[in-house]
Amino acid sequence: MIQQANKVFESMEVKDVVSWNAMVTGYSQAGRFEEALGLFEKMREEKIELDVVTWSAVIAGYAQKGHGYEALGVFRQMQLCGSKPNVVTLVSVLSGCASIAALLQGKETHCYAIKCVLNYDWNDPGEDLMVINGLIDMYAKCKSTNVARLMFDSVAPSDRNVVTWTVMIGGYAQHGEENDALKLFSEMLQEGNSMKPNAFTICCALMACAHLAALRFGKQIHAYILRNRYESVMLFMENCLIDMYSKSGDIHAARVVFDNMQHRNSVSWTSLLTAYGMHGYGEEAIKVLDYMRVAGFVPDGITFLVLLYVCSHSGMVDQGIRFFESMHTEYSVTPELDHYACMVDLLGRAGRFGQALEFVHSMPMEPTAIVWIALLSGCRIHGNVELGEYAAAQLQELGSENDGSYTLLSNIYANARRWRDVARVRSLMKYSGVKKRAGCSWVQGKKGTATFYVGDRSHPQFEQIYKLLADLIQRIKAIGYVPETNCALHDVDDEEKGDLLFEHSEKLALAYGILVSTPGVPIHITKNLRVCTDCHNAFTYISMIIDNEIILRDSSRFHHFKSGSCSCRGYW
DNA sequence: GTAGGGTTAG
Structure with missing residues (x-):
């Protein structure tokens, strides 16, 4: 289509700005932005007087590709x-600012909008609303959700x-x-x-x-x-539903959604693989x-990345190595960082x-922090x-x-006493002023979510929670649980106010989860950081004495605790 | 006549 249009265009003796614009946008909308830019350049060479549509089209083209600076x-x-x-121009400019989180330029655009573009016509808020929406999005994507919310609230609900x-919902969600x-x-x-929310809104909510x-x-x-x-x-x-179900611990529901889809794209497949x-279901x-x-x-680069992740968390080491090799031999996908x-x-x-180090040294690019952190966490396990120490030194150097x-x-040293x-x-x-993030766990109850920090006593039922927890610890000690307090594996994640091993956020969340649980229904716990070793150990024992499966999501993966064992089999 | 906002996987 665009080819034919171009033929007609080139045969035209007189080309006005409108026909040039039509061609620029034609290429841009056909996903051939490079060629659109070529025409834009040609317009300037031939001294065509560019109008607001030309400029807006090019700005929009860049913004849509996420090239905010351009x-x-x-x-x-x-x-x-x-x-x-x-x-129209401002809407695209704001979208560009949002894509690169350029708050300063976003604010400048805001000022410009107030001075030159907004009408403040109460009888016709429609035109302004486009810009206001762009501003809300821009402020939210620049991490100024409070400002975004002020703007949101300033729009009358009926407008x-x-x-x-x-x-606004997406801004919060991200x-x-x-x-x-x-x-x-x-x-x-x-x-x-x-x-009525549309597909965009619902995706944000599901996220x-x-x-x-x-x-x-x-x-x-x-x-x-x-x-x-x-x-x-x-x-x-x-x-989004596949992702929501799997990240919420219900992998079966995720699979059902996938199986019932009329159409799938590569994201669908990648989501299921992830x-x-x-x-930890590598075979699946x-x-x-x-x-x-x-x-x-x-399979493309992303597919292989996910496959390697799968193998890593299922202990399928040789399979993972084979995938890595087949990437470029069979699929000509170049491995990246x-x-x-x-x-x-x-x-x-x-x-x-030994192999891990060999790998680091064989990299065609300089290893960055993520590589050393990967190695460091293996050393921790x-x-x-x-x-x-070597990996940590490399990180320090970087x-x-x-x-x-x-x-x-710190945990490596603690483990070695x-x-x-x-x-x-x-x-x-x-x-060095590095602040550790506070460990935080939450559990889904019937009346919403209960959140816990280490030593947290803010929950209205905290006395019951601590009593139950103490009772559980006594019972699992009787069947072989040895707390790591004596050698005090001080988890810097959670330890701040002294030796609070028994008051770690995930233990509190579990106690509360048991308190409000229904027999036979899994208890879902989420932690923002990795689960601590002692908690992992304690959960394993606790799963022997309660009827409920414990499904724990930490920052690394899922752990399903059932009858004294965890699905991670040590790969965390 | 020609331009425009918000969404998913790693």
């Missing part, structure tokens, strides 16, 4: 040329449209304010039938559920989708890979440190002090120590 550059040129931006709601996202989504549904492992809420949204006729826009939402990977994932090939999807990091993770997790790497090193070194790491951490 979009802003063109916007600047536009202003220098004296062309006057309008609502808001579905995008106004979506950008910046760790998932509870606010879900609160706002509920509010939106209460607005009556006038404000928030996935982060929180809010299975109950996610199921309600699923039901809402089925009740409300979204047949024509299912693909995105179904992909789901099996997180839960390999089967999915075969189906995927049969369905005509060719992330693939190497994943291989180091795989080998380190399995304790094959297997108590390899020497190599751990100047990219974070709270996680300090914690890993080298308390002086533990103390040294801690003071180093204080000295």
Whole structure:
């Protein structure tokens, strides 16, 4: 089509700016932005007087590709040329700012909008609303959700449209304010039938559920989708549903969604593979890979990344190595930094440190922090002090120590009972000003989510929780649990106020989960960091004396505790 | 006549 249009265009004797514009946007919309830019350049060479449509089209093209800096550059040129931006231009400029989190330029655009573009016509808020929506999105994506919310609130509820709601909900969902996202989504549904969420809105809400492992809420949204006729826009939402179910611990439901899809894309397949990977179902994932090939999807770099992740978390080391080799031999996919990091993770997790180091040294690019952190965490699992120190030194050299790497090193020393070194790491951490993130666990109860920090006594039922926990600890001690207090595996993750091993956030969450559990129904717990070794051990014992399966998601993977064993089989 | 906002997997 565009080819034919181009022929006609070239045969035209007189080309006005409108026909040039049509061609620029034609190429841009056909996904051939490079050629659109070529025409744009040609327009300038031939001294065609560019109008607001030309400029807006190019800015939009950059913004849609996520190239915010280029979009802003063109916007600047536009202003220098004296062309006057309008609502359409600003919407694209704001989208460009949002894509690169350019708060300063976003604010400048905000000022410009106030001075030159917004009408403040109360009888016709429609034009302004486009810009306001763009501003809300921009502020949210620049991590200024409070400012975004002020703008959202400043729009009269009856003037808001579905995008106004979506950008605010999505802004919360993407910046760790998932509870606010879900609160706002509920509010939106209460607005009556006038404000129906669309596929975009629902994806944002499902994303928030996935982060929180809010299975109950996610199921309600699923039901809402089925009740409300979204047949024509299912693909995105179904992909989100797969992710939501698997991150909420219900891998079966994730599979059912996948199986019932009318159409699937590569995201659908990758989501399912990731789901099996997180839960440690390596064999299942390999089967999915075969189906995927049969369905005509060719594995790409991302597929292989996920496959390596799957192998790493299922202890399928040799299979992982084979995948890595077949990547370029059979599929001509070049391994990139992330693939190497994943291989180091795989080998380190399995304790094959010689091979892991060989891998690091064979990398065609400089190893970055993620590679050393992968190695360091392998050393943590297997108590390899020497190599751990080496990896930590590399991290220090790169100047990219974070709270996680300090914690890993400290735990390696603690495991080796080298308390002086533990103390040294801690003071180093204080000295360098690295703040550790607070460990935090939450559990889904019937009346919503209960969140716990270490030593947390803020829950109304804290006395019952602590009593139950003490009782559980007594009972599992009787069947062989040995707390790691004597040798005090001081988990820097959680330890701040002294020796609070028995008051770790995940233990409190579990006690509360048991308190409110229904017999036979799994208890779902989520932790923002990795589960602590002693807690993992305690959970394993506790699963022997309660009827419920314990499904724990930590920052690394899922652990299913049942009858005295954990599904991770040590690969965490 | 020609330009425009918000979504998913690692």
